Amino acid sequence: MSTSNRRKFIATASLASLSVAGVKGMSTSTDNPIHKGEEMLDLTDFPVIDHHHHEYSLDAMKSPDPARFTSMFYHGERNDGYKADGPSGMSKALNTHIANTGVVLATVSELSRLFGCADNLETVVAERYRRIMADAAGYTKMLYSKAKIEAIVLDDREGTPPLIPTKIYRLVPNDKIFKECLKTCDNIETFRKTFITKIEEKLSDKEYIAVKSHVGEQTGLDVEELSFSAYQAAYQSARLGDVEAWKKIYRLSFIDLTHYCCEKGVPIHIHTGTTGDMRSVLPINQTLDPLLLAPYLKRPELRRLKIVLLHGGHPWVQHAALMAYNFPNVYLDLSWMFPWNVxxxxxxxxxxxxxxxxxxxxYGGGCHSGPETAYMGATVLKKVVGDVLSELVKDQFLTFGQANEIAHMILHKNAETYYNL
Structure with a gap:
């Protein structure tokens, strides 16, 4: 497909989506004509809700070592058979390779401009370390303020993270509750009741707006329901650590969770795609492609189940988008794509x-290990969304008003509407 035809196809699909959604306040070309010089969107001051965020600690940030800094952008295999070199726990060769990944190079570029220093890893990390040691809270607040991150959705964790300087909403940690219940409940009937009770208790706290599940990594996304007798037979073996039995009981808990959340109108966030990690013990092509969820979600009793596919299904991005298109109650989160695939x-x-x-x-940044991933995610988001939408405005497939509204939707309005924030 030529570039011109590709743009027309994208614009047609986007406009069709907007028409179906009935977006409030959307301008028409008659109401808001395009003026020369107005086509470029500047999203710098747009507020952001980071829809998928992890906690980080000051201890993890207090390192002047460049390899320790770059390692927070790496999710792959860390043992290449050679001696570890420095606090990253990886070899010198692997540290070099990670320093030359796109996300690290882009981060060094962005932070060098922000800090006003030379554009090399060593200088940027040294300046970062100086700022953290002088005032870690102030440094973190500066990053979130500059990126206009006004709220985050925090993946599990309890208590108030000391360094995150913005409004926090939370995800119920399904896996933690599952493991606790499996350990303490001596029969399957008690396990099922206790599991849902603990999920319900968490959700009674209004900070918790959804439940997080790792069903893909743990068992695969091709969810299949077994007979109750099969679960009964597997339960005690699962408690003793049998891997296949454990998977069966995890899937049972996921099935129970989907029915409960469907009834209560609670969204479930599900990891899809590689999430940057190819180390899963399961065959990756059988586990995390979001299309594998389709047969389970087609069940009539689950039509109202709210599902959010995390990480854009990368590298199966089109599959994840197709799920959001085909299933009325499936939504798409782009965390990890921003900024890792910059x-x-x-x-x-x-x-x-x-x-x-x-x-x-x-939008989500997938932040962990340090605040720079949150800052970079939001910064990259604004540049990419602004450039792509501006191109569509320039080609007259969208009006400036439509593009402006779309940017607001992706950066914060969709999350505000979905969770009634």
Whole structure:
């Protein structure tokens, strides 16, 4: 497909999505004509809700070692058979390779401009370390303030993270509750009741707005329901650590969770795609492709189940977008894609816009280990979304008013509407 035809196809799909969604306040070309010089969107001051965020600690940030800094952007295998070199726990060769990944190179570029220092890893990390040691809370607040991150959805964790300087909403930690119940409940009937009771108790706290599940990593996304007698037979073996029995009981808990959340109208966030980690003990092509969820979600009793596919299903981005298009209650979160796939994000974002309704897209940064990932995610988001939408305005497939509204939707409005924030 030529570039011109590809743009037309993207624009047609995007406009169709907006028409179906009935977005409030959307301008028409008659109401808001495009003026020369107005086509470029500047999203710098747009507020952001980071839909998928992890906690980090000051201890993890207090390292002047460049390899320790770059390792927070790496999810792959860390043992290449050679001696570890420094606090990252990885070899010198692997540290070098990680320092040359796109996300690290882009982060060094961005932080060098922010800090006003030379654009090399060593200088940037040294300046970061100086700022953290002088005032870690102030440094973190500066990053979130500059990126306009006004709220985050925090993946599990309890208590108030000391360094996150913004409004916090939370996900119920399904896996933690599952493991606790499996350990303490001596029969399957008690396990099932206790599991749902503990989920319900967490959700009674209004900070918790959804439940997080790792069903893909733990058992695969091709969810299959067994007979109750099969679960009974597996339960005690699962408690003793039998892997296959454990998977069966985890899937049973997921099935119970989906029915409960469907009844209560509670969204479930599900890891899809590689999430940067190919170390799963399961065959990756059988476990985390979001299309594998389709047969289970087609069940009539689950039509109202609210599902959010995390990480854009990367590298199956089109599959994840297709799920959001085909299932009315499936939404798409783009965390980990921002900022990890920064050098190719425009193409990936085009793929998402081609298929998924823009009213069903959430931004997330997948932040962990340090605040720079949150800052970079939001900064990259604004550049990529702004550039792609501006291109569509320039080609007259969207008006400036439509593009402006779409940007607000993805950056914060969709999350506000979905969770009634």
């Amino acid at each position: 050098l190719g994000l425009k193409n990936l974002f085009h793929d998402v816009l081609t298929i998924a309704p823009v009213s069903k897209i959430f």
